[in-house]
Amino acid sequence: MSKKIEVCLTPALINLYDIKESIVVVIDVLRATSSITYGIENGADAIIPVANVEDCLNYSNSGYLLAAERNGEVVEGYDFGNSPFSYTKEKVGGKTVVLTTTNGTKALHLANKHAYQVVIGSFLNLDALCDYLASAQRNVLLLCAGWKDQFNLEDTLFAGAVVNKMRKNFEHFDDASVAAEDLYTLAKGNLRKYLHKSSHSHRLAQLNIENDVVFCLQQNVCTAIPVLKGERLVALHPQNDV
Numbered sequence: 001m002s003k004k005i006e007v008c009l010t011p012a013l014i015n016l017y018d019i020k021e022s023i024v025v026v027i028d029v030l031r032a033t034s035s036i037t038y039g040i041e042n043g044a045d046a047i048i049p050v051a052n053v054e055d056c057l058n059y060s061n062s063g064y065l066l067a068a069e070r071n072g073e074v075v076e077g078y079d080f081g082n083s084p085f086s087y088t089k090e091k092v093g094g095k096t097v098v099l100t101t102t103n104g105t106k107a108l109h110l111a112n113k114h115a116y117q118v119v120i121g122s123f124l125n126l127d128a129l130c131d132y133l134a135s136a137q138r139n140v141l142l143l144c145a146g147w148k149d150q151f152n153l154e155d156t157l158f159a160g161a162v163v164n165k166m167r168k169n170f171e172h173f174d175d176a177s178v179a180a181e182d183l184y185t186l187a188k189g190n191l192r193k194y195l196h197k198s199s200h201s202h203r204l205a206q207l208n209i210e211n212d213v214v215f216c217l218q219q220n221v222c223t224a225i226p227v228l229k230g231e232r233l234v235a236l237h238p239q240n241d242v
Contacts, residue, residue, distance in 0.1 A: 007160075031212055
């Protein structure tokens with residue numbers, strides 16, 4: 001069977017794609033999927049994505065860490081938000097984290113309704129992710145979380161990076177894949193400089209978290225691939241999960 005790779009530029013468009021036999025890669029590089037990847041890399045038992053801040057409260061007596069972010073800021077009263085620096089071994093090793101974010105967790109829930117499998121992508125685990133997608137022998141949808149259902153640059157750049165690395169492994173590419181790859185080719189020499197143009201970069205700059213942005217644009221500092229199993233994101237074991 002000839003395989004295809006597609007890019008969905010915003011969760012608002014996911015209903016246009018037939019994903020029941022596809023691996024969906026959820027992408028929210030600034031910062032949710034980067035932090036999830038880093039947390040699983042650092043030994044978190046699981047990360048449970050929930051849609052709403054109120055849903056986090058349902059776990060308040062569970063012994064889990066509660067993480068909530070809205071509009072780039074930690075929600076008052078929660079342990080932390082979605083900064084990757086909150087997902088270190090010291091903080092999350094051996095723990096379960098319940099997480100809600102503005103965009104990323106919404107995209108996860110939409111993907112989980114129909115996809116064959118849902119995994120997490122970030123620049124931090126780019127090569128490990130691409131190696132897995134190459135071995136899985138399935139269609140792939142790269143789902144950009146965007147910003148409140150709108151297109152954004154950073155997630156599209158990452159989708160383009162995946163397309164660029166996977167070109168020899170797939171036979172069919174949609175126009176969004178071509179556009180994303182072209183954008184990545186334009187920006188790859190200095191991703192941070194290019195992303196100074198992005199609206200989300202300006203939002204994050206106002207929050208004084210430039211270190212988070214720089215961290216999330218590092219490539220291949222993690223080998224973990226988080227996969228959604230039921231309601232929990234856990235470490236993927238390719239030999240068992242293809």
